[in-house]
Amino acid sequence: MFWTVALLSAPLLFLATAFFYPLATFLYRSVDNAEISGSLEATGKAIATWDRMSGIPGEEVFRALVYDLSEAHENGRQALLARYLNYRVNGFRTLIMAAADAAPDLIARGTSYQSNLIELDPRWAERRYWLAIAREIGPVTSFYFMTAADLQIKDDGSIGRKSDEDALYVAIFGRTLLISITVTLLCLVIAYPIAFLVASSPPKTANRMMLFVVLPFWSSLLIRSTAWVILLQEKGPLNDLLLTFGLVNEPVSIAYTRSAVFIAMVDILLPFMTLPIYSNMKGIPTHYMKAAISLGATPFQAFRRVYFPLSLPGVAAGCLLVFVLALGYYITPDLVGGRSDQMISWFVAQYTNKVVNWGLAAALGTTLFILTLLIYLVFAWQVGVSRIRLE
Amino acid sequence: MASVVHYPGQRLLRAALWAFAIVIFSVQLAPLVVLIPLSFTSGTLLNFPIPSFSLRWYGEFFGSAQWLGSLRNTFVVGVVASTIATILGTLGAIGVLRVSPRLQPFLMALLISPMVIPLVVVALAMFLHLARLGLAASFTGLIIAHTVVCMPLVLIPVVSTLQGFDMNLFRAALSLGASPTRTFLKVVLPLIMPGVLAGWLFAFATSIDEIVVTLFVGGPEQITLPRQIYSGLRERISPTVAAVATLSTVLAISMLVVVEVLRRRSRRD
Numbered sequence: 001m002f003w004t005v006a007l008l009s010a011p012l013l014f015l016a017t018a019f020f021y022p023l024a025t026f027l028y029r030s031v032d033n034a035e036i037s038g039s040l041e042a043t044g045k046a047i048a049t050w051d052r053m054s055g056i057p058g059e060e061v062f063r064a065l066v067y068d069l070s071e072a073h074e075n076g077r078q079a080l081l082a083r084y085l086n087y088r089v090n091g092f093r094t095l096i097m098a099a100a101d102a103a104p105d106l107i108a109r110g111t112s113y114q115s116n117l118i119e120l121d122p123r124w125a126e127r128r129y130w131l132a133i134a135r136e137i138g139p140v141t142s143f144y145f146m147t148a149a150d151l152q153i154k155d156d157g158s159i160g161r162k163s164d165e166d167a168l169y170v171a172i173f174g175r176t177l178l179i180s181i182t183v184t185l186l187c188l189v190i191a192y193p194i195a196f197l198v199a200s201s202p203p204k205t206a207n208r209m210m211l212f213v214v215l216p217f218w219s220s221l222l223i224r225s226t227a228w229v230i231l232l233q234e235k236g237p238l239n240d241l242l243l244t245f246g247l248v249n250e251p252v253s254i255a256y257t258r259s260a261v262f263i264a265m266v267d268i269l270l271p272f273m274t275l276p277i278y279s280n281m282k283g284i285p286t287h288y289m290k291a292a293i294s295l296g297a298t299p300f301q302a303f304r305r306v307y308f309p310l311s312l313p314g315v316a317a318g319c320l321l322v323f324v325l326a327l328g329y330y331i332t333p334d335l336v337g338g339r340s341d342q343m344i345s346w347f348v349a350q351y352t353n354k355v356v357n358w359g360l361a362a363a364l365g366t367t368l369f370i371l372t373l374l375i376y377l378v379f380a381w382q383v384g385v386s387r388i389r390l391e
Numbered sequence: 392m393a394s395v396v397h398y399p400g401q402r403l404l405r406a407a408l409w410a411f412a413i414v415i416f417s418v419q420l421a422p423l424v425v426l427i428p429l430s431f432t433s434g435t436l437l438n439f440p441i442p443s444f445s446l447r448w449y450g451e452f453f454g455s456a457q458w459l460g461s462l463r464n465t466f467v468v469g470v471v472a473s474t475i476a477t478i479l480g481t482l483g484a485i486g487v488l489r490v491s492p493r494l495q496p497f498l499m500a501l502l503i504s505p506m507v508i509p510l511v512v513v514a515l516a517m518f519l520h521l522a523r524l525g526l527a528a529s530f531t532g533l534i535i536a537h538t539v540v541c542m543p544l545v546l547i548p549v550v551s552t553l554q555g556f557d558m559n560l561f562r563a564a565l566s567l568g569a570s571p572t573r574t575f576l577k578v579v580l581p582l583i584m585p586g587v588l589a590g591w592l593f594a595f596a597t598s599i600d601e602i603v604v605t606l607f608v609g610g611p612e613q614i615t616l617p618r619q620i621y622s623g624l625r626e627r628i629s630p631t632v633a634a635v636a637t638l639s640t641v642l643a644i645s646m647l648v649v650v651e652v653l654r655r656r657s658r659r660d
Contacts (some may be wrong), residue, residue: 222621
């Protein structure tokens with residue numbers, strides 16, 4: 001017992017500190033609202049007394065906001081606050097930036113904060129900005145998850161779907177699922193016969209074939225993706241071949257399309273399907289099929305009723321691996337696909353590296369994570385993780 | 392395991408399967424094969440036919456401090472990360488097989504989870520964490536991140552090697568008076584060595600090809616080979632990439648052959 005604990009403590013401690021803890025804090029970021037609630041503490045307390053039923057908040061709340069903004073101005077948090085509020089209501093950025101710049105001056109002038117602020121920018125008299133502040137003042141927010149689900153809070157406080165031109169992410173999640181399912185099915189259809197052939201060949205032949213099966217795993221993903229672009233481009237070798245044999249009259253453009261994404265992803269992910277199926281098939285005793293046939297089953301019946309059901313755990317493991325790996329793909333679609341072939345991971349990367357919006361990146365990432373986790377758990381419970389084998 | 396089932400149409404079926412496998416294997420060789428001739432072009436475009444044979448782009452690679460620097464970074468991170476991953480993964484694999492069968496699947500699922508969680512989530516989570524610790528854009532941070540990603544790839548082959556290991560040998564060594572450490576080093580480790588080495592190579596191959604985590608966690612000082620390739624890919628694919636690809640294919644095939652040899656050896660034992 002002591003040795004078991006000692007052996008396991010090193011990898012588990014490492015994973016806990018270097019992976020599970022970071023993962024948990026990342027997941028929390030998808031609801032974290034510290035950028036707003038942290039900068040508007042006094043406003044948050046004051047606005048709690050506002051009934052939100054009509055009009056705008058009173059002098060108290062305006063005063064609290066001016067003091068909060070003055071502080072944000074001093075410690076340089078105003079730009080961050082302005083940006084995060086701007087995600088909620090478009091136009092908040094200029095509103096906050098101007099008010100924060102003027103805040104020390106407004107404090108010096110004293111009463112009335114309400115009329116002075118509205119004089120600075122008449123939009124402070126609009127209800128929608130105040131409703132947004134009242135709604136988004138808490139330490140946690142559901143805003144990013146709603147954005148990820150194409151939902152929005154309307155001015156009357158009800159939740160509704162975004163208009164078709166603003167809706168984006170549900171369709172991208174759909175596309176991600178569709179691409180992943182298609183890639184998984186294509187891999188299965190290709191890998192099953194190959195695994196069967198390898199598993200039923202003499203060891204020497206099987207070993208040689210295995211070299212070809214695992215080749216994509218050992219070669220670089222980036223290089224394979226790039227090579228597919230070169231192969232499939234309009235002036236590429238594939239078109240040369242098709243034109244020479246007169247199969248097409250003019251070059252077909254496959255590079256930068258959905259087909260190219262399928263081809264490259266199936267190519268790269270195929271070993272993750274073939275290996276678990278092959279590993280499982282090797283464990284199926286050959287005399288089972290023989291027995292079925294000698295008892296009068298046709299070879300097809302023997303396969304369908306005996307062999308195929310026994311190979312299902314391997315099929316499940318292969319499908320799980322390919323599907324969850326495909327769900328998280330973004331480099332390959334980025335290189336070989338077009339704009340409309342980008343999957344959810346690409347958008348997570350966009351919101352991290354290009355447009356910095358941690359909350360939305362975290363909400364999209366968390367949704368993807370939960371989806372993957374559910375599939376993984378169902379698999380672990382129904383089939384068992386030990387079926388995931390790479391030899 | 393040779394098929395000894397005989398039924399009508401068997402030859403035809405196997406011929407069809409062979410034909411299918413050969414087509415698929417050829418298609419999968421194409422992306423590797425296409426880049427080899429292109430890497431020897433004297434021109435600046437990656438198009439066939441190549442104007443004339445030249446080693447120009449290999450010269451470009453070996454003459455560039457940037458490319459060589461990225462090559463060094465790749466190997467440093469790859470060797471260190473996969474070695475740590477191998478130590479942790481092997482300990483984890485032995486530990487997993489010693490716990491009660493009820494606990495085993497749960498532990499295994501936990502230990503290989505970095506492999507099934509979307510890479511972009513792993514990358515972003517690790518980046519935020521390492522940034523808080525002041526380790527973003529450092530080699531330490533990048534090595535930690537690569538170790539996390541590589542560990543499951545060690546665990547899986549080592550667990551399957553260990554499953555074929557006769558635990559009685561372990562008990563015998565202990566009952567003959569060897570200390571657990573000595574038993575591990577003298578009995579267990581030599582027997583599972585092929586699996587451990589294969590695991591190291593799996594991890595190494597993953598690390599030197601890793602791009603997503605590296606893009607998020609690495610800084611301007613931690614440009615690895617995949618990152619260097621990726622940065623140039625978006626605008627125009629330079630034939631230098633084809634030269635790098637050819638070199639990396641040679642490396643990939645050598646690793647593949649080594650692993651196959653190890654695999655056969657562990658089978659025979």
